[in-house]
């Protein structure tokens with residue numbers, strides 16, 4: 001894992017918007033988050049810092065990596081993706097590089113893709129990165145406070161490799177989506193939607209045949225270049241779909257909730273994670289949360305929490321580890337691992 005040095009407390013945010021430490025703590029559990037250096041760090045450079053550690057811990061070099069999967073919603077460029085920037089910077093061979101755009105479920109989707117390539121025998125060393133530089137794209141005025149206080153920057157990475165040990169590794173992954181609520185948690189612009197999916201017209205689109213429409217001055221003036229979220233709808237769906245995905249992963253492998261040694265849910269909101277823990281009847285030592293210190297780091301949140309839990313000795317060889325996520329799309333997913 002890698003997180004930027006700069007710590008931003010709830011009280012620091014009061015300088016920019018009408019909010020309070022108490023509101024943020026009570027609703028989300030967050031006390032502080034990290035923000036990347038404005039100009040010296042990007043989503044990719046942070047991902048590379050985490051990748052260097054993962055590759056070193058795996059006992060290999062960047063030249064041994066066969067495939068890169070990069071999950072993020074805050075890429076350095078709209079295109080190309082961050083994967084190729086990793087390949088270039090880490091001087092990897094001319095391997096495949098794939099970016100995954102599944103937001104908060106991005107990391108679980110990414111390891112699921114990697115798992116299929118490993119199990120098919122196509123690749124032996126897959127680098128999976130989840131990284132976000134949210135601080136560069138949030139509305140820090142009071143208008144954006146329901147979103148801006150939640151998100152933070154950071155990155156995490158893993159190297160996936162085949163194992164001959166039958167009772168070890170990724171047992172199964174389970175991916176889901178329901179696009180009915182795609183606009184509930186979304187960043188509409190820049191995009192090509194031209195109001196197509198919107199019940200109400202957002203910005204005006206120029207009917208002229210030619211002209212820039214990806215991002216107009218009007219969109220920027222109306223703050224439509226920032227993410228949009230109906231927090232309560234997200235909350236209600238998340239607390240149903242995360243337990244569902246966990247139960248699905250357990251049932252697929254003949255386990256029950258009490259068998260879980262460590263559950264790591266996407267760190268969206270401490271209240272969501274606690275609700276899921278309660279619903280599954282798990283003890284405190286069966287779950288790990290660090291949203292209090294990092295906020296919601298989207299694609300990075302699961303590897304950040306997994307890394308800290310592992311470093312703290314809370315994830316040990318042979319443990320049954322469940323990863324579960326929910327986010328924009330909506331998409332949700334779970335992975336069951338034998339560590």
Ligand SMILES: CC(C)(COP(=O)(O)OP(=O)(O)OC[C@H]1O[C@@H](n2cnc3c(N)ncnc32)[C@H](O)[C@@H]1OP(=O)(O)O)[C@@H](O)C(=O)NCCC(=O)NCCS
Nearest residue numbers: 019020023027104145146149231232234235268269326327
């Ligand atoms: C975002 C979230 C914390 C908001 O909590 P909530 O109880 O739903 O709050 P609401 O949005 O209904 O807003 C309640 C009030 O707080 C205000 N408010 C919103 N953000 C605020 C902030 N940062 N500080 C102070 N007040 C705030 C609202 O303006 C509203 O005021 P009003 O009652 O005067 O209109 C909560 O909905 C949530 O966590 N949802 C899940 C979001 C999530 O996990 N997103 C990541 C996706 S994976």
